[in-house]
Amino acid sequence: xxxxxxxxxxxxxxxxxxxxxxxxxxxxxxxxxxxxxxxxxxxxxxxxxxxxxxxxxxxxxxxxxxxxxxxxxxxxxxxxxxxxxxxxxxxxxxxxxxxxxxxxxxxxxxxxxxxxxxxxxxxxxxxxxxxxxxxxxxxxxxxxxxxxxxxxxxxxxxxxxxxxxxxxxxxxxxxxxxxxxxxxxxxxxxxxxxxxxxxxxxxxxxxxxxxxxxxxxxxxxxxxxxxxxxxxxxxxxxxxxxxxxxxxxxxxxxxxxxxxxxxxxxxxxxxxxxxxxxxxxxxxxxxxxxxxxxxxxxxxxxxxx
Amino acid sequence: xxxxxxxxxxxxxxxxxxxxxxxxxxxxxxxxxxxxxxxxxxxxxxxxxxxxxxxxxxxxxxxxxxxxxxxxxxxxxxxxxxxxxxxxxxxxxxxxxxxxxxxxxxxxxxxxxxxxxxxxxxxxxxxxxxxxxxxxxxxxxxxxxxxxxxxxxxxxxxxxxxxxxxxxxxxxxxxxxxxxxxxxxxxxxxxxxxxxxxxxxxxxxxxxxxxxxxxxxxxxxxxxxxxxxxxxxxxxxxxxxxxxxxxxxxxxxxxxxxxxxxxxxxxxxxxxxxxxxxxxxxxxxxxxxxxxxxxxxxxxxxxxx
Numbered sequence: 255x256x257x258x259x260x261x262x263x264x265x266x267x268x269x270x271x272x273x274x275x276x277x278x279x280x281x282x283x284x285x286x287x288x289x290x291x292x293x294x295x296x297x298x299x300x301x302x303x304x305x306x307x308x309x310x311x312x313x314x315x316x317x318x319x320x321x322x323x324x325x326x327x328x329x330x331x332x333x334x335x336x337x338x339x340x341x342x343x344x345x346x347x348x349x350x351x352x353x354x355x356x357x358x359x360x361x362x363x364x365x366x367x368x369x370x371x372x373x374x375x376x377x378x379x380x381x382x383x384x385x386x387x388x389x390x391x392x393x394x395x396x397x398x399x400x401x402x403x404x405x406x407x408x409x410x411x412x413x414x415x416x417x418x419x420x421x422x423x424x425x426x427x428x429x430x431x432x433x434x435x436x437x438x439x440x441x442x443x444x445x446x447x448x449x450x451x452x453x454x455x456x457x458x459x460x461x462x463x464x465x466x467x468x469x470x471x472x473x474x475x476x477x478x479x480x481x482x483x484x485x486x487x488x489x490x491x492x493x494x495x496x497x498x499x500x501x502x503x504x505x506x507x508x509x510x511x512x513x514x515x516x517x518x519x520x521x522x523x524x525x526x527x528x529x530x531x532x533x534x535x536x537x538x539x540x541x542x543x544x545x546x547x548x549x550x551x552x553x554x555x556x557x558x559x
Numbered sequence: 560x561x562x563x564x565x566x567x568x569x570x571x572x573x574x575x576x577x578x579x580x581x582x583x584x585x586x587x588x589x590x591x592x593x594x595x596x597x598x599x600x601x602x603x604x605x606x607x608x609x610x611x612x613x614x615x616x617x618x619x620x621x622x623x624x625x626x627x628x629x630x631x632x633x634x635x636x637x638x639x640x641x642x643x644x645x646x647x648x649x650x651x652x653x654x655x656x657x658x659x660x661x662x663x664x665x666x667x668x669x670x671x672x673x674x675x676x677x678x679x680x681x682x683x684x685x686x687x688x689x690x691x692x693x694x695x696x697x698x699x700x701x702x703x704x705x706x707x708x709x710x711x712x713x714x715x716x717x718x719x720x721x722x723x724x725x726x727x728x729x730x731x732x733x734x735x736x737x738x739x740x741x742x743x744x745x746x747x748x749x750x751x752x753x754x755x756x757x758x759x760x761x762x763x764x765x766x767x768x769x770x771x772x773x774x775x776x777x778x779x780x781x782x783x784x785x786x787x788x789x790x791x792x793x794x795x796x797x798x799x800x801x802x803x804x805x806x807x808x809x810x811x812x813x814x815x816x817x818x819x820x821x822x823x824x825x826x827x828x829x830x831x832x833x834x835x836x837x838x839x840x841x842x843x844x845x846x847x848x849x850x851x852x853x854x855x856x857x858x859x860x861x862x863x864x
Contacts, residue, residue, distance in 0.1 A: 286678070303691065334674060334681035340690065341653055345646035366674055368703055369639060370733040373591070376639035385645065386608065398673055400705040400728065404735025423705065428675040430709025437753060440743040445750065448742060 266393050266419030267462035267492060267517075270360060273327040274517035280557055281550045282362065283322050283542075284496070284524030285331040285350055287311035289339075291529050293538045308342035311335070314538075315350035318528060319357050321539040322546040328360030328393070330494075330522055351391045361392045362494070366423055368398035370405050378412035382420070394419035396472055396494070399449055403456070410456055410469065419460075419468035419492075422453045424484065427474025427497030446480070450487040457491055466518055467491055473511075475503035475521065482510040485518075493519040498549070499526030505552045516559035523549050571698050571724030572767035572797060572822075575665060578632040579822035585862055586855045587667065588627050588847075589801070589829030590636040590655055592616035594644075596834050598843045613647035616640070619843075620655035623833060624662050626844040627851040633665030633698070635799075635827055656696045666697045667799070671728055673703035675710050683717035687725070699724035701777055701799070704754055708761070715761055715774065724765075724773035724797075727758045729789065732779025732802035751785070755792040762796055769820060772796055778816075780808035780826065787815040790823075798824040803854070804831025810857045821864035828854050 274280055289297055289307040297310035319329060329350070336347035351361045367377040381395045399406055399422045409420050425435050425446040435446040450471060457467030470492035473484040484493055493511050497503040498521050511519035527549070530541035579585055594602055594612040602615035624634060634655070641652035656666045672682040686700045704711055704727045714725045730740050730751040740751040755776060762772030775797035778789040789798055798816050802808040803826050816824035832854070835846035 288677070288681075332674075332678055332681075334672070334678045334685065337649075337685040338681040340685075340696075341646050341650035344642075344649040348646055366703075367639070367671070368673075369637075369671055370731060370736075372593070373637055373639045376593075376637075376643040380639065380642040380645075391645075398671075398703050398705055400703055400739055401731050402733060402735035402738035402740065404733055404738075405731075426675060426706050426710075428707060428709055430707035431675075433707035433709075433757065434705055434750075434754070435707065437750065438745040440745055440747070442745070445739075445742065449739070452738065 264417035265460070265462040266413070266417060266468045267466040268464060269393065270327065270492065271462070271464040271466060271515070271517040273360060277327055278554050279325055279327050279550045280512070280517065280520055280553050281326045281546060282328040282330050282520050282522050283318065283326050283527050283546060284364065284522050285315050285318065285329050286335050286524045286528060287314050288335060291532065293531065304339050305342045308339040308346045311339065311343065312346035312349045315346070316353050317539050318542055319350070319354050319359065321543040322527065323357045323359060325543070325546040325550040326359065327520070328362055329354045330362040330364045332364045332524070348391060355389070360394070362421070363392035363395040366396050366398045368401050368405055370401055374405050374408040378409045382409065382412040382418040383416055390416055390418055392418070394421060396421045396423060398423050399452060403452055406456060410460070413460055413468045419470065421470040421472050421492070421494045422449065424449045424453060424471040425473045425477060425480050427476040427501055431474070447487060450484055453491055454488045457488070461490055464515060464517065465490060466515060470494055472496065475508055476501055478507035481508055485510055485513055489514055492517065494522060495519055496522045499523045505549065505556045508553070509556045509558060512557040512559065516557060521549070521553045569722035570765070570767040571718070571722060571773045572771040573769060574698065575632065575797065576767070576769040576771060576820070576822040578665060582632055583859050584630055584632050584855045585817070585822065585825055585858050586631045586851060587633040587635050587825050587827050588623065588631050588832050588851060589669065589827050590620050590623065590634050591640050591829045591833060592619050593640060596837070598836065609644050610647045613644040613651045616644065616648065617651035617654045620651070621658050622844050623847055624655070624659050624664065626848040627832065628662045628664060630848070630851040630855040631664065632825070633667055634659045635667040635669045637669045637829070653696060660694070665699070667726070668697035668700040671701050671703045673706050673710055675706055679710050679713040683714045687714065687717040687723040688721055695721055695723055697723070699726060701726045701728060703728050704757060708757055711761060715765070718765055718773050722773070724775065726775040726777050726797070726799045727754065729754045729758060729776040730778045730782060730785050732781040732806055736779065752792060755789055758796055759793045762793070766795055769822065770795060771820060771823060775799055777801065780813055781806055783812035786813055790815055790818055794819055797822065799827060800824055801827045804828045810854065810861045814861045814863060817862040817864065821862060826854070826858045
């Protein structure tokens, strides 16, 4: 633990709150670059190799960042789409993180990592620790807590040292998540309530000046009732809410998420913003900007702030 | 699903069984390259940059593969240690996979990925699908099933198409895994039994000619009783058993794992092999080979085959 108290602005939760209040936005855009869906001008219309596909993805992410930067507080690059392009893809991920940071956006690495001991420390180092003289790749990342509380502690330690944060997967937006997360425990609670309590307890030592913790939770926007329960179980956690847009949830379903403050929930939209051009026929940047602005206004309105 | 039945040798479970019977080994070595622990000749004794550290890790992995290839059936590169070195690290991971494959070893990418829909498909593509004209990076990977059965189906589909496999995290070797995995459900079972049943059911459609499935389970060797229960709950699954060596388990604890066949369990050793030179003072390759040979014999002996 650092011997000196961290400056308020060095905590992820505080940086987030400042950005939300400044921009009147609780929107983040997921960067899910798929070579098969990119604008033709970026990858051409023929089969390309991994390096060219990765370069197209990097250019796409930069264009999206430029297009949406006024309307969002951050971006959420999804590692899977970059890893699918190998080392060149990972380079594109690093490029997207740096570009978004330079644009003043927060970066949430959607990695859903989870492992134990020195392996968990390596994952925390990969995303939440400074890299030599460079800042951490991300301001926060997503993690999976199935491996238990001690598997999360290396991430907590990295956040304590660096003012970074993480979001633990609690209740996911897919239908099949219920197979595991809704299992009823012997005390009558669903499993995900137990995970929520673990997140709440871990987060209590990393509370920022707005009363929000650096440790948040992923809760699918497709389950409006669960969003309300999650708010109650984790009053200080920032709730990261995927599932709006392509997965069918609407901002109106989410009002209860914001009762712990304007920055106490983040709505993520990915495909509906990134690939808006495919249905509207507009320039891809224009289409993304218009959709991001529309969702930003709608979310801000339902948030009640 | 392919219209033609797959050749027996194209299934991961069958390739594994052939290797185990040929080599009289159920050992895999985890590739956990840590720049701070590498032999001085590979990284020098001063602080190095990420590119140099990644190059040192790649050379270390090659040396370890050469040293242990006679004694092991495969290697298990741990993604976290490569990702901690960024794109250069991911390149070193790709190099290690290709080098191990060329040495006739199976590759199990220890990634513990888990996500939904198109994201899960991207993770499967990253590790279990051919990359252009190249084979998949890995023969199998580890996954996390907290996101439910539908989150695993894209991995099942990739395995069906390509003869690759995966190991779902069921019961982990760390003490804290109990916080979640041992939670008692309303029907009296621990949560991990439910996960085991899910693995068993998913694996039933991908059984090879030796009666083993392409879909296996990670079960910590540090819980000998759980290993026996896992064997009973998942009779056709290959059990991947981490925790031997540095984490304290011994091969003698694991005999019950092998009752479904000589290849029905794999023992993983990582640090105790990789960094054997740090306690013995021998050349790092020699020390790794000696330790791998020792564990191989011990495991083969207790397996009863």
